[in-house]
Amino acid sequence: MSDTVIVVNTAVAVLAVVVLIVRFRLNPVISLVIGAVYLGLTAGLGVTGTVDAVTGGFGDILADVGLLIAFGVLTGAMLHHAGAIERLVSALLTACGPRGMPYATAVTVSTALQSIFVDVLLVISAPLARRIAPRIGDKGLPRMATALAIGLECGIVFMVPGVGAVALAGVLGVPLGQMLILGLVVVVPTVLIATGIMSVLLRRGWWDPARDEQEPVAAGVPAGADADSPDTAAPAAGSAGGRPTGTGSPDGGGTDGGHGAGPGGGAVPAAVGTAVSGTARRELPLALLFGPLLVGLLLIAAGAVLDAAGITHPVIAFLGEPVIALLLALIGTTAVVGVAHGRGMVEAAVSDGFRESGQILILTGVGGSLATTISDAGLGEILGSFFSAGTAAPLLMVWLIAAVLHVAIGSVTISAITAAGVLAPVAPVIGLAPVLIALAAGAGALFAVHVTSNTFWLLQSLLGQSVRGTLKTCSVGVSIASVVAILVILPLSLVV
Structure with a gap:
C-alpha cells in the first residue's frame, strides 16, 4: 500500500472521530474505536491485525497506567473528603499574601492538587477563589x-498524577518518573508566565466589570450575597449550575451526551456534597493530608534521577516504581483520613474514586487502541522521512495537531492522546525523545478552551462571570499558557 494512501486514511480516521463526537454527539470511547477499526482495515492490517491492534493497544496502555490512574484518583478522593483544598487555600493566603495569591493558586492547582478529579477540584476551589x-x-x-483556569488545565496534561499526563506517558511509553520531572520543569514556568501576562492585560483595561461579570446563578453564592462572607465558602451539593458534569471526558471537556455547547442546569459530581464539616476538617494537620502523596511523588522522582545517573539500589528501585510509590501514597492517605475521620469517610471516598476513575480508564485505553493502530499502519516510517530530531518541526506539528483537535472536540485529554498517537511512531525513527512528544501534545491540547468544555461553563457560573468574561479568563488565558508551554518545551529538545 502506498504511503499516500496510509497518510490519507489516517487523516480520514482522525477526522471521522472528530465528526462523530462533535456532529453526531457519539460517545468519545465509541468514536475512537470506530476510527481505529477504520484505519486498520483501510491500511491493510486485515481483520485479525486490526482487532489485535485495537484490543492489544487497549490492554497494553492499561497495563502500563491503569493502576496508576486508579491509585491517583482514589488518593484524590480521600483528600477531597478530608477537606484538603479549603485548608490549603487558607494556608496559601497566609503564606503568600493577597498579591501573590493568583500565582500561588495557579502553581498549587497545577501540581499538588492534580490527583483530585478536575470537576470536583473546580467546584470546591472556585467559590473559595471568589x-x-x-x-x-x-x-x-x-x-x-484566570489563575484557576490555567492551573487546572496545565496540570491535567503536564503534572503526574494528572490524568492527561499519565495517559500520555502510557501512550508514548514514557517512564512516569521522567514525565513527572520534565512535566514539573514545564508546568511551573508556564503557569507563572501565563498568569503574569494575563494579569498585565487585565489591569490595563481589558476587563470590563459591567460586561464581563454577572451575579452567579445556582453557583453556591446567592445573588446579592457578600462575596467575602463565610457562608459563600463552598457550593451546595448539586448546585454547580452552568453546565452538567455528566460522564464526559476526564478533563471536563464535554463532548458526549449532555455536553453540548451552551449553558444548562445540572448536578455536580456526587463527591462534592460529601465532605465532612469544617470543624472535623480543622482537626487534621494539613501536612498529614498531603504528606503521603508528596512522599510517593518524591519516590518516583528519586527513582528516575538515580536511574538516569546509573545508580542502582534494590530498595530504592522497588519503592521508586510508580505503581509501588502511588500505592504507598494511597495507603498512607487512607490511614490518615481513616484515623482522623473514621471508616465511613474512607468508604465514601473509595466509592466516589472508583466511579470517577472508570470513565478515565476506558477513555485512556481506547486512546491506546488508536495509537497502536496508527503505529501498526506504518505512519512512523512515512513521517520520519520528513523530519530530523534536530529540528523543531515534529514538536510543532504535534502541538498544531493537538490544538486543532481540541478546537474541534473540546476535550484536552482526548485531543492530546490522539495527537500523541499520530506522531508517536515518529519518535524511534528520528531519535526524538517520546517525553517531548507527550509534552508538546499536552501543550497543544490546551489551546482555545471554549464553549464545548465543561470547565468553561463551571468557571463561568461558579465565579460569576459572563460568557464574554469567561472567554477572556479561560479561553484566552489557557491559550496563552499553551503557547508559553511549547516555547518552554522547544529548548528542552536540545538537552533531552
Whole structure:
C-alpha cells in the first residue's frame, strides 16, 4: 500500500472521530474505536491485525497506567473528603499574601492538587477563589479566575498524577518518573508566565466589570450575597449550575451526551456534597493530608534521577516504581483520613474514586487502541522521512495537531492522546525523545478552551462571570499558557 494512501486514511480516521463526537454527539470511547477499526482495515492490517491492534493497544496502555490512574484518583478522593483544598487555600493566603495569591493558586492547582478529579477540584476551589478575589486588589475576580483556569488545565496534561499526563506517558511509553520531572520543569514556568501576562492585560483595561461579570446563578453564592462572607465558602451539593458534569471526558471537556455547547442546569459530581464539616476538617494537620502523596511523588522522582545517573539500589528501585510509590501514597492517605475521620469517610471516598476513575480508564485505553493502530499502519516510517530530531518541526506539528483537535472536540485529554498517537511512531525513527512528544501534545491540547468544555461553563457560573468574561479568563488565558508551554518545551529538545 502506498504511503499516500496510509497518510490519507489516517487523516480520514482522525477526522471521522472528530465528526462523530462533535456532529453526531457519539460517545468519545465509541468514536475512537470506530476510527481505529477504520484505519486498520483501510491500511491493510486485515481483520485479525486490526482487532489485535485495537484490543492489544487497549490492554497494553492499561497495563502500563491503569493502576496508576486508579491509585491517583482514589488518593484524590480521600483528600477531597478530608477537606484538603479549603485548608490549603487558607494556608496559601497566609503564606503568600493577597498579591501573590493568583500565582500561588495557579502553581498549587497545577501540581499538588492534580490527583483530585478536575470537576470536583473546580467546584470546591472556585467559590473559595471568589471569596479571596476582593482581597487581592484591582481586578481580583478575573485574576483568580484566570489563575484557576490555567492551573487546572496545565496540570491535567503536564503534572503526574494528572490524568492527561499519565495517559500520555502510557501512550508514548514514557517512564512516569521522567514525565513527572520534565512535566514539573514545564508546568511551573508556564503557569507563572501565563498568569503574569494575563494579569498585565487585565489591569490595563481589558476587563470590563459591567460586561464581563454577572451575579452567579445556582453557583453556591446567592445573588446579592457578600462575596467575602463565610457562608459563600463552598457550593451546595448539586448546585454547580452552568453546565452538567455528566460522564464526559476526564478533563471536563464535554463532548458526549449532555455536553453540548451552551449553558444548562445540572448536578455536580456526587463527591462534592460529601465532605465532612469544617470543624472535623480543622482537626487534621494539613501536612498529614498531603504528606503521603508528596512522599510517593518524591519516590518516583528519586527513582528516575538515580536511574538516569546509573545508580542502582534494590530498595530504592522497588519503592521508586510508580505503581509501588502511588500505592504507598494511597495507603498512607487512607490511614490518615481513616484515623482522623473514621471508616465511613474512607468508604465514601473509595466509592466516589472508583466511579470517577472508570470513565478515565476506558477513555485512556481506547486512546491506546488508536495509537497502536496508527503505529501498526506504518505512519512512523512515512513521517520520519520528513523530519530530523534536530529540528523543531515534529514538536510543532504535534502541538498544531493537538490544538486543532481540541478546537474541534473540546476535550484536552482526548485531543492530546490522539495527537500523541499520530506522531508517536515518529519518535524511534528520528531519535526524538517520546517525553517531548507527550509534552508538546499536552501543550497543544490546551489551546482555545471554549464553549464545548465543561470547565468553561463551571468557571463561568461558579465565579460569576459572563460568557464574554469567561472567554477572556479561560479561553484566552489557557491559550496563552499553551503557547508559553511549547516555547518552554522547544529548548528542552536540545538537552533531552
